Amino acid sequence: MFRSFAFFYGTANYAMFLLVFLYAIGFVSGVGVPWHVDNGVPTPWPAALAINLVLLSLFAVQHSGMARPAFKRWFTRIVPAPLERSTFVLATNLVLVLLYWQWRPLPMVVWNAEAEAARWLLHGLAAVGWLLVLASTFLIDHFDLFGVRQSWRAALGRGPTPSAPFVTRALYRIVRHPIMLGFLIAFWATPTMTVGHLLFAGVTTGYILVAVKYLEERDLVAQFGDTYREYQLRVPMLLPWRRPVEGSVADAPRMPARSL
Numbered sequence: 001m002f003r004s005f006a007f008f009y010g011t012a013n014y015a016m017f018l019l020v021f022l023y024a025i026g027f028v029s030g031v032g033v034p035w036h037v038d039n040g041v042p043t044p045w046p047a048a049l050a051i052n053l054v055l056l057s058l059f060a061v062q063h064s065g066m067a068r069p070a071f072k073r074w075f076t077r078i079v080p081a082p083l084e085r086s087t088f089v090l091a092t093n094l095v096l097v098l099l100y101w102q103w104r105p106l107p108m109v110v111w112n113a114e115a116e117a118a119r120w121l122l123h124g125l126a127a128v129g130w131l132l133v134l135a136s137t138f139l140i141d142h143f144d145l146f147g148v149r150q151s152w153r154a155a156l157g158r159g160p161t162p163s164a165p166f167v168t169r170a171l172y173r174i175v176r177h178p179i180m181l182g183f184l185i186a187f188w189a190t191p192t193m194t195v196g197h198l199l200f201a202g203v204t205t206g207y208i209l210v211a212v213k214y215l216e217e218r219d220l221v222a223q224f225g226d227t228y229r230e231y232q233l234r235v236p237m238l239l240p241w242r243r244p245v246e247g248s249v250a251d252a253p254r255m256p257a258r259s260l
């Protein structure tokens with residue numbers, strides 16, 4: 001019974017993620033979907049701003065909170081360990097559906113590229129960003145990242161899933177966070193930037209910078225130790241042209257493991 005459920009749960013949450021990811025492309029680009037970053041229930045700007053900030057904060061709290069090792073340790077007392085990642089994916093899906101549905105437009109235009117070539121160029125750049133996200137998930141371990149591997153192993157009656165390996169090849173040789181870089185490109189490369197889109201891009205950029213530097217990298221140092229510190233010295237965080245900090249592993253900042 002549990003094995004069948006694990007298979008269904010992992011597969012259904014992943015299938016929903018694929019739809020939510022596809023919708024994200026439409027939401028940000030404003031193409032092909034009913035509710036997007038520049039469309040929704042017209043709302044006076046102070047209320048629209050407040051609602052959008054609540055939605056973005058909800059995403060940040062869910063996403064960063066549930067990804068912390070301390071939360072996972074507590075959560076796996078309630079949810080079977082092989083289904084923990086898939087439950088994280090389900091929660092992310094639900095928060096994003098709420099955001100797509102309840103987002104309020106702030107339509108004032110900040111910039112607008114009028115030349116057709118410039119518009120296509122910016123759409124093309126955004127497409128490169130989305131492809132970078134997708135390609136990078138396969139470099140880490142796409143099916144592990146979205147909980148399919150863990151739930152399918154449970155369905156097959158296999159033992160606990162071994163941790164995904166530490167990756168430094170291909171895109172991870174150029175920057176330490178290609179998935180986040182892909183999101184930043186996709187969020188900012190738009191021919192028509194409205195106040196609502198700017199709010200979305202600005203807040204998500206701030207969130208990505210804080211979450212990567214102060215949460216994810218601390219966890220990675222705690223998990224991989226000097227291997228990750230040495231990686232930080234060798235490879236820039238997000239921008240390929242930025243030099244990583246000069247120094248040796250011994251000089252690298254010792255970041256304490258997060259207790260939460």
Ligand SMILES: C[S@@+](CC[C@H](N)C(=O)[O-])C[C@H]1O[C@@H](n2cnc3c(N)ncnc32)[C@H](O)[C@@H]1O
Binds near residue numbers: 172
């Ligand atoms: C949503 S992914 C984002 C990865 C990375 N921040 C990026 O932007 O490409 C988060 C997961 O990737 C894992 N991760 C981050 N860097 C990694 C690496 N170099 N090798 C393997 N896993 C990594 C983290 O432990 C975390 O579970």
